[in-house]
Amino acid sequence: MRVLIVGGTGVIGSSLQKTLAANGHEVVITSRKSSTTNDSALLVNLENISDSVQTICNAGNFDAVVLSAGVSSIRACRVNPESTSLVNVDAQVAIARELLSVNQPRVILISSNRVFDGVTERTKTESAYSPTTEYGRQKSQAETDLLSLGSSVKIVRFSKVISEHTALIVDWFNKLLSNEKISAFVDMAISPITVDAAVDVIEHVLVAECEPVVQFSAADEISFYDLATVVANYAKSPLSNVIRQLAQDAGDNAILHSSLESSVFPSIKPMPSLHSVHKIMEKLTNS
Incomplete structure (x- = not known):
């Protein structure tokens, strides 16, 4: 299978590229910067x-396309809604529409739980969109526009998604190693999954039949404070x-x-x- 990963140098994209290549697929990636190690x-x-x-x-033609690039900063999307929407919505749809007009590849958009408001736990796939941020609004719009292009599109x-390279975790770890204090929200829930789990899900969607929209999260929820205490233990x-902090x-x-x-x-179960x-953290401390 010949696969294009738009955003192939990000955390998810780079891990996906390595896995797909190791499994015998021909992988082409895009990068915004020419300094990428992939010539x-x-x-x-x-x-x-x-x-x-x-x-x-x-x-050339591709059998599948993974749309993994975009602006994921909540603040950047709030401050610059027009320019970020151009990247997160318009560009994704334009790429998909053009490629689908040529040879009908499977198109996969990597989306986010931020399309929902977080009022309920274990939000169902078919739940109505209820974003509370500009980023969530953009992701819900991209989902809607892409799904309208036909059954070749999957969300x-x-x-x-966390890895040993997640900037927040690395920053916390280094500060705690230096005996500095950090602040972490006690009232913001997260349901983290490893990048390896995310890659497994994407690969399954690439090669197997599935519903138009699939979801994956941890089996439960913790706060950022809970996450920070684990980082502190490893440091x-x-x-x-x-330091406990309120979001407000x-x-x-x-x-x-x-x-x-x-x-x-x-073969993929929520952890x-x-x-x-x-x-x-084991990977981070052993790297």
Whole structure:
């Protein structure tokens, strides 16, 4: 299978590229920067949609396309809604529409639990959109527009995806190693999964029959504070260095729930949140 990963240098995209290549697929990635270590990467800046579409089309036909690029910062989307929507919505749809007009590849959009408001836990796949952020609104719009293009489009919604390279976790770990204090929200729920689990789900959707929309999250929920205490334990830092913080004190909104009703996969089962955290902390401390 010849697969294009738009956003192949991000956390999910780079891990997916390695896995698919190891499993015998031909993988082409895009990168916004020319400094990528992959010499064959397509240089694509999604802010310039017409050039991006042309560059991708010039690369030939693909059996599948994974749309994993975009602006995921909640703050950036709030401050610059027009420019971020161009990348998160318009560019994704333009690429998919053009490729589908040529040879009908399977198109997979990596989406987020932020399309929901977090009022209920284990939100069902078919629940109505209820975003509370501009980022969530953009993701819900991208989902809607892409699904209208036909049955070749699949949406994969994840909760928070973490790895040993997650900037927040690495920053916390380094500060705690230096006996510095950190602050963590007690009223913002997360349902973290490892990037390895996310890649397994994407690969399944690439090669197997599935519903138009699939979801995957941890089996339960924790707070950012809970996450921070685990990081502190691995840094051998006293828990007094982890300061409890309310979301409103940082200008954010509390999030009651973040888990999704995970789709059923033959060999991929949701793990408890803390299990995922321990797995990536073991990698971080052993790297």
